[in-house]
Amino acid sequence: MSNFTTRLKAKIEEKKSFVCVGLDPRLNRIPEQIKEEIVAEYGKTKEAVGKIFLEFNQGIIDAVADYAAAVKPQIAFYEQYGHQGIKAYEETIEYAKKKDLLVIGDAKRNDIGSTAKAYADGHLGEVDFWEEAEVGYGADALTVNGYLGSDGIDPFVEACNQQGKGIFVLVRTSNPSAGELQDLEADNKRIYEVMAELVNDWGEDIKDEDGFSAVGAVIGATYPEEAEELREIMGNAYFLVPGYGAQGAGAKEVVPSFKDGGYGAIVNSARGIIFAYQREPWKDRFSADEYQEAAQAAVEYMREDINTALNEAGKLPW
Numbered sequence: 001m002s003n004f005t006t007r008l009k010a011k012i013e014e015k016k017s018f019v020c021v022g023l024d025p026r027l028n029r030i031p032e033q034i035k036e037e038i039v040a041e042y043g044k045t046k047e048a049v050g051k052i053f054l055e056f057n058q059g060i061i062d063a064v065a066d067y068a069a070a071v072k073p074q075i076a077f078y079e080q081y082g083h084q085g086i087k088a089y090e091e092t093i094e095y096a097k098k099k100d101l102l103v104i105g106d107a108k109r110n111d112i113g114s115t116a117k118a119y120a121d122g123h124l125g126e127v128d129f130w131e132e133a134e135v136g137y138g139a140d141a142l143t144v145n146g147y148l149g150s151d152g153i154d155p156f157v158e159a160c161n162q163q164g165k166g167i168f169v170l171v172r173t174s175n176p177s178a179g180e181l182q183d184l185e186a187d188n189k190r191i192y193e194v195m196a197e198l199v200n201d202w203g204e205d206i207k208d209e210d211g212f213s214a215v216g217a218v219i220g221a222t223y224p225e226e227a228e229e230l231r232e233i234m235g236n237a238y239f240l241v242p243g244y245g246a247q248g249a250g251a252k253e254v255v256p257s258f259k260d261g262g263y264g265a266i267v268n269s270a271r272g273i274i275f276a277y278q279r280e281p282w283k284d285r286f287s288a289d290e291y292q293e294a295a296q297a298a299v300e301y302m303r304e305d306i307n308t309a310l311n312e313a314g315k316l317p318w
């Protein structure tokens with residue numbers, strides 16, 4: 001199987017899009033017409049929630065597939081509903097792959113090495129199945145927490161190597177409190193800079209033909225100055241950049257995460273796209289029945305917004 005970054009770049013080129021759509025369903029924001037039909041059949045049960053999530057996600061995937069390179073389901077929204085939610089997570093990944101999208105599983109996993117291996121096998125690789133091995137969730141890439149150090153990361157890097165997968169290590173997160181720990185200094189370096197250097201080390205032996213490593217970094221769009229500095233430190237890492245849209249960042253803020261020749265970053269937005277029908281400026285144009293059209297308008301806008309900003313910065317690769 002080809003490298004994850006080779007596939008990601010090809011997908012970005014094919015769709016002319018650096019957009020990743022976050023599939024983070026919330027029951028109280030899903031259009032009533034989807035819920036009513038399913039509740040009529042399954043009642044107000046967790047089974048119904050799983051089916052509602054899947055149907056909503058399929059609608060979103062159909063609407064955005066031509067305009068996005070990847071989707072990123074965040075597992076927290078699913079696992080809170082137990083196995084019925086997890087089933088929806090699994091089936092969402094399957095459907096997105098069928099629709100030719102790359103899937104970044106957002107689970108921010110890690111643990112001691114031996115346990116991390118179970119996470120890596122389950123999310124990216126193959127799980128022990130008597131004499132056989134069976135593919136787990138089957139995501140193309142996974143978000144991981146690097147806080148446990150190298151032995152916790154090794155199993156994920158192994159999965160990248162053997163299965164052509166990718167990981168995105170949390171380096172500079174998008175949230176308001178990110179700096180509480182990440183800005184602390186050790187040996188005259190900030191913690192996020194130390195993490196960036198570890199990302200380089202972990203990805204050293206797993207690069208594609210353009211030098212991009214399968215070990216990428218999560219860099220919040222809400223911290224463009226840090227992104228610029230981190231782009232310098234991690235010349236070979238792909239950045240997963242959340243924070244566009246609902247968290248307040250715009251296209252200008254994501255530009256520093258890209259390399260000069262373009263590429264090197266993929267930008268995520270969840271609420272701004274999947275719930276566009278409830279948000280400015282789309283909510284006056286689209287009803288709840290038209291949530292797919294609203295998502296499509298929002299993703300098309302985001303794609304153009306980022307491409308325009310990259311073009312102005314001389315970083316659009318086509």
Ligand SMILES: O=C(O)c1cc(=O)[nH]c(=O)n1[C@@H]1O[C@H](COP(=O)(O)O)[C@@H](O)[C@H]1O
Nearest residue numbers: 022074143173174220242246247269270271
């Ligand atoms: O790893 C992530 O994806 C992530 C890291 C980070 O620093 N900030 C961040 O917002 N995320 C995720 O990105 C998504 C952002 O969603 P919206 O704010 O709705 O666009 C959520 O799934 C978050 O869990």
